[in-house]
Amino acid sequence: MISLTLDGRAIQVQPGTNVLQAALSNGIHIPHLCHHPDLRPSGGCRLCMVEIGGRPNPAAACGLLAEEGMAVTTQSERLTEMRREIIDLFVSDHPLRCVTCDKNGVCALQRYAYDYGISETSFDFELSRTLYQDDNPMFVRDHQYCILCGRCTRVCDEIVGANAIEISGRGFVSHVATPFDWAMSDSTCVFCGNCVQVCPVAALMPRGRIGMGREWELEHVRTICGYCGVGCGIDYAAKDGKILYAQGFPEAVVNGEFLCVKGRFGWDFVGNPERLTRPLVRRDLAHRLGLIDDPFSLPEESVFTSRIGVENFVPVDWETAVDIVAGQLLGTVEAHGPDAVAGLTSARCTNEDNYLFQKLMRVGIGTNNIDHCARL
Ligand code: SF4
Ligand code: SF4
Ligand code: SF4
Ligand code: FES
Incomplete structure (x- = not known):
């Protein structure tokens, strides 16, 4: 030590x-x-x-x-003076729109300007960067807020390995750019959003977050990403029950602050009105089992719409659904043997769920026909 x-x-x-x-x-x-x-x-x-x-x-x-x-x-007094001058320089090339800025309350520049009492710059004020790039569905780049700290370019190089962005130009024309200022989608960007995560100001913002609420109005819920078996920790920021953005957090043991594109941006299914929330039974089977009288009448509930051909399904409760599945599995095993059945489980389940499922297949049904969707 x-x-x-x-x-x-x-x-x-x-x-x-x-x-x-x-x-x-x-x-x-x-x-x-x-x-x-x-x-x-x-x-x-x-x-x-x-x-x-x-x-x-x-x-x-x-x-x-x-x-x-x-x-x-x-x-010390000397350090305080030096830091005041540095913050003054940052503020001289930054739009101080904190009152309407989505980073208000969590912005590092705002914090230090407050700490050192810099409410306006003592230098001539003219923004050197005005580029606003709205070229992809995941995040926007508003260069006037950029303080050229280089965190985004380093995370893209050192953590992601994509090398999609660099600081281009010198002096006042410096800005974070893809090669030849291509659109992000034409670069090597993999849209992991880790640059957005580490940006200390409002230069890189998740699209769904812009104008949707002040930071102190958001509720943060920590959970585990359900997309694959890596099990990254995710912090969802939500307002009025709607997710606005997802981020990693330093205490997440697997991934820290970093996520892949699915974890960071692939959460909109959560609030999708077409999301299945109840078990569905095929209409012809439901009729055979006596759950409905008329195999051709349309269900009253219309939440399950065209995408899955709802007219072919009947919503049931979980107990009924489990009974039907058990009956169908046992009937198949009795008629054709256990190897006529196969089970496919999911990365969205926990390890414990997957363990129990393979036990069910191997011990309960008596087959080794079991597989897993390794990634979605
Ligand atoms: S990025 Fe920070 S300093 Fe700049 S306007 Fe937003 S809150 Fe204020
Ligand atoms: S989204 Fe990921 S790959 Fe794309 S520029 Fe940012 S860090 Fe690099
Ligand atoms: S992390 Fe944000 S402020 Fe820093 S260089 Fe990148 S875009 Fe600019
Ligand atoms: S020079 Fe040390 S934090 Fe920027």
């Missing part, structure tokens, strides 16, 4: 820990914008400057490895 002091407080950290991470994990907040704990440090924003005992100039804490005996100062 390495021993050092932070603002006079003795701490110990693992070798290879940078000073910013050492401070954050010990409850000392050093302002930072370009740093993300899962990404390599870039040192771009300079907001995390700290003073080191015995060194004349401050250094960026995110790019500085903790050393034995190091004495770090995270708060």
Whole structure:
């Protein structure tokens, strides 16, 4: 372990820990914008400057490895002035529309502008980036909000490996771009939305979230993604019972903050009016079993519409459905033997469900005909 002091407080950290991470994990907040704990440090924003005992100039804490005996100062008049000037520079090229901004309340730039009392810039104010790119169904890119922290490009390179975006140009024309500013769908983007997740401001926003509610009005529900067996942790943000967006969260042991396209954007089936919510029995079978008198009359309930040919099905309760399935399975086994039956289970079930299902097939029915849709 390495021993050092932070603002006079003795701490110990693992070798290879940078000073910013050492401070954050010990409850000392050093302002930072370009740093993300899962990404390599870039040192771009300079907001995390700290003073080191015995060194004349401050250094960026995110790019500085903790050393034995190091004495770090995270708060001083000089540092406060430096940070105020840096925030002032960010604000000089950023539309301060916090009152209507969807990131209001969770925006890192807003937080630091508040902390350091920067309500307006002291520099000439002219937005250098005005591009608004609405070129895909998943998220929009509003470059006027971008602070060029580079988190999105690094996550796309280091975590996703897609390398779909880079910071293009120099100086005031710099902006996050696909090659030749192609539409996202023409790039190597896989639409995982991990760039959206790590963006500290409102430059990258999930489409379904825009204009749908302020952050403090949203309810957050954590669950496990049902799409595949990896079992990523997902945080759904919902308002009035409707999901607005999905995100990862640092405490999710499998995936941390990162998700694939299905987990992040493939949740709209949840509120789809055509979603099946009750078991359905084929109309001819329902008639044979005496559940309906007239095999040709249309059901009164019309929620199950054209997609599944509802006129061919009758909604029943779960108990009836389970009885029918059990009766049909037993009848088939008696007539043709257990290997006339096969079971297909789902990645949407839990491990425990799948375990029980294979037990049912192997021990209950007596067949090894069992398979699984490995991915949807
Ligand atoms: S991105 Fe942040 S600082 Fe910018 S307008 Fe939105 S809340 Fe305000
Ligand atoms: S959605 Fe994923 S692949 Fe596409 S640019 Fe963002 S991080 Fe890269
Ligand atoms: S889009 Fe967001 S994450 Fe990417 S550089 Fe701009 S502010 Fe940073
Ligand atoms: S967080 Fe260290 S330079 Fe940006």
